[in-house]
Amino acid sequence: MSALYRQARPTTFDEMVGQEHVKEVLLSAIRTGRLAQAYLFSGPRGVGKTSSARLIAQAVNCTAQADKPCGVCAGCRLVREGNHPDVLEIDAASNNSVEDVRELRERILLAPLLGSRKVVILDEAHMMSKSAFNALLKTLEEPPEHVIFIFATTEPERMPPTILSRTQHFRFRRLSEGEIVQKLSRILQTMNREAEPAALQLVARMADGAMRDAESLLDRLLALEVPITLAQAEAALGLPPQEALWGLAEALEQGQIRQALADAQNLYAQGFAARTLAQGLLEAFRAGLYAKMGLGAGPRLESSEEKLVAAMTALDESLERLLKRSDALALELALLAAFQALHGSAASPQAAVPGKPSLPEFNPVRRQPPGAKHPLPEAPPQGTSTPTPTQGPGSRPQMAMDLTQAWRNVLGVLKINQRAFFREAAPHLEGQKLVLVFPEKASFHYQSALKNLEAIQTAVREVMGELEVSLVLQGEKKKVESRSATSLREGSRNGPTPLRGEASAPAAVAGLTSTGSVSASSPPEQSAQSAPPSSPIAEPRVAPLDEPPAIAAKTAESALSSPPLPGDEPPWPDDEIPEESTEAPSSRAQTLVDDPRFQKLLRTFGGRLRKLVQDTPKAPDAEGAAQGDEGSDE
Structure with missing residues (x-):
């Protein structure tokens, strides 16, 4: 007995789930007789790329009708069973040499035996070598009229541009959970089996948009002779119970850290992996957040949405660490991080919402002339604010960091073509003036920046306030300093x-x-x-x-x-x-x-x-x- 995903493969375009944008174009091309010489189907695994290629092969070799494949004639059955002499389905991952391509070219030169056209399906086409692509390029550029090439790949970026330019590219999308549940329900009806909707929903969520993965998971559950329940599905798939995860999320949210750690240790002792538990806890918080907004069922969580999002973020960051280390200690650290996000010191609303970076006030130093005998009068204090301890030498790194972040925000305000001219500049604050120093090698950027001085002035005013912008080329600055030094030396001699x-x-x-x-x-x-x-x-x-x-x-x-x-x-x-x-x-x-x-x-x-x-x-x-x-x- 074959696998379920092979039995459930669609025999007509009507049975194909999702991918409406692909079906409409292909059906129209079949009806009008405008099928291309080469196609490229790309997308995630298990979304219907190879099935669509086989449906095209059935359509051109169907003996019943010409507008779409019937799925019951001799030609359609031979294609579905993989025995049609005019349909060549090749795994490019194992047949990727130049010799394989030469053999393929000799086979496609012969006229079709049973149908009207030959169809060559190259699965995982990105695995072909560069020399194999070059050997196939001439044939693909001028193929025989009776041949159709169909490339299927999950990584279209690895395909050579010469191949991409000679094919019609169709992108297949991930399937939604609703589409997967609908297809699984139809399969169960044909087999006279029953399953709880929650169990099918769990299978669809585990499939992550791949219909073939969902059908493989359902095939595992069909080994149970009783109706499929959620608990049985969780046990068969090796997942922790949903009720236990919801209780763990509620304990963390209510501040019962001891109870939460005890429940997590109990689940870990039952054999569940630490990363699986952390992932399940993240899904529990997600369900609780959606239930709080009225979007489904989930645990009862009374915390604010901001705190729930913070806890989910902490768990998501912990999942990255659990990839390297998956033990009880790493799991406890993930729980403590989520607890800290829920019950730690709450940030103020002003700190929670990022705004424009505020630059520290830079008071220009009033230098006393060398010949002056009396010190300059002190500037009158502005307001009644007292100086903070961060205004000493230790605040210089913070001031530089604030200036760097503010300069990034200024570049973000500019247009893309203007941003390229100012990336080479190094910002410096001199009182109420922002000096942009360009290196000597960036003279072109300096000249272009001079033409866009009004744009940078507007961006600086929007982000940093009223500051005067000055542009300096480092090479010219050195020349001026050299001339000044030479003049001083000559003046001292003459x-x-x-x-x-x-x-x-x-x-x-x-x-x-x-x-x-x-x-x-x-x-x-x-x-x-x-x-x-x-x-x-x-x-x-x-x-x-x-x-x-x-x-x-x-x-x-x-x-x-x-x-x-x-x-x-x-x-x-x-x-x-x-x-x-x-x-x-x-x-x-x-x-x-x-x-x-x-x-x-x-x-x-x-x-x-x-x-x-x-x-x-x-x-x-x-x-x-x-x-x-x-x-x-x-």
């Missing part, structure tokens, strides 16, 4: 370099000789702010505030009239002395400042002035300073 267009030579002389004095052409505040920094080689003499302007002018005059020092060269030859220009004063000053010879003159003058200041003795008053200047002139 003295301060005047900025372009700021002042003429006499103004620069006055600023260098008397940094603390007030210039006649500028207000005192501007003179004090525009004083050049002191040179690390020699610091110029700072005249007191009460020094007469005549003495300062005399000092500058003596510096200009002093003879050149050894090693100094004139800025230009005597025959190339520029003539007096008739241009406007502003343009003349700009041209003079831009002239490289003028720049050389300024550097020479700076060297003389430093030498002059070094040789000048410090005088207690202005008269001593003036005498020292006259001595240096001599």
Whole structure:
């Protein structure tokens, strides 16, 4: 006697359960004579892929009618029994070599013997080797008119693209529990057997959408000569009693942890696996949650839906650990995790619902200028909140973690094409500014990000609040820092370099000789702010505030009239002395400042002035300073 799933295989499309989207297309193709040369049926195991392929073979070889297979003629019976000479059903898992494909090509070249067309069914087609697919590719591309190829597989992603492009692909879905129960009830009616609906529901749930698995489980239960009950089905299938699992769930929910552990140990001692008990307890909590919402029968659980979901989540996580270790201790840990989820410290509603990540407040540090003598005033406190202990150095990792999470949320708000440009950026917070630093190799992303600056500004404002966004390319930042360092080094050797267009030579002389004095052409505040920094080689003499302007002018005059020092060269030859220009004063000053010879003159003058200041003795008053200047002139 053959297995039940072979006896219950559908003989017509009307007996086929589910897969309506496949049946309609195939029946229409059979009626209109538009069957394709190759089909690909994919889906889980036991959902009707091979049965549909056999129904197509019956339809093209049926002698009774042409629109659909009758299932009773000689051709249909031969196909169903697997004896039809024009139907080749090959297990590709064991016949996957090139030699097998060559033999198949020779067989399909012959004309059909009994029917009108030959049908080749390749089951588990993904198991064929790459060379076998290549050997079959030419035949599949230009098959004989009397041949139909049908590939059946559970893993369509392993099929070569060249095969997929030459076939019509039909995806078979999992069957619902209602469809499985309906088919099992029909089988029991033909066999004059009875079963409780709860038992059939259990079989359908155990089958997990596969009709062949459900028929195999029912075949095991049919060995019982009495009507099939739920208890007998649980015992035959090796499952723990449902009532015991419901009682275990109620004990955990009511806080009776000792009773729950005792019941679990009793069930484990009866031979049930720890993972099976944990899975059954998870199903009990699921049934209780559905019963609480009025969706079926289940244990009476009074806890809130949030706590029941938390307990189910804890059990689901425990099932992953029970795959590696399935003993009594692992089972007890799973029960304790569910108990903790039910009766542990309840999270506040604000903490339970995730919202937008809140960034900690970043107070910018107010740095004091090097020349300031008095500290800057403290900023007024905002509100009456007291500083928390997490605002010290230990809070920096938390702040960085919050910024990282907030940046991920910002990327999630952007469009996919915009998100690709900003993935290379590293976010940094500088006060109320969000600086996005791009690595030097991501210059293309940086340029594209500049074009989408408005989009990132909108996303940052939505997630992180009112922050200014700044984009920086790391390579350009290094160049700017290198230029700044080079300028500082040259300034330390050659003295301060005047900025372009700021002042003429006499103004620069006055600023260098008397940094603390007030210039006649500028207000005192501007003179004090525009004083050049002191040179690390020699610091110029700072005249007191009460020094007469005549003495300062005399000092500058003596510096200009002093003879050149050894090693100094004139800025230009005597025959190339520029003539007096008739241009406007502003343009003349700009041209003079831009002239490289003028720049050389300024550097020479700076060297003389430093030498002059070094040789000048410090005088207690202005008269001593003036005498020292006259001595240096001599």
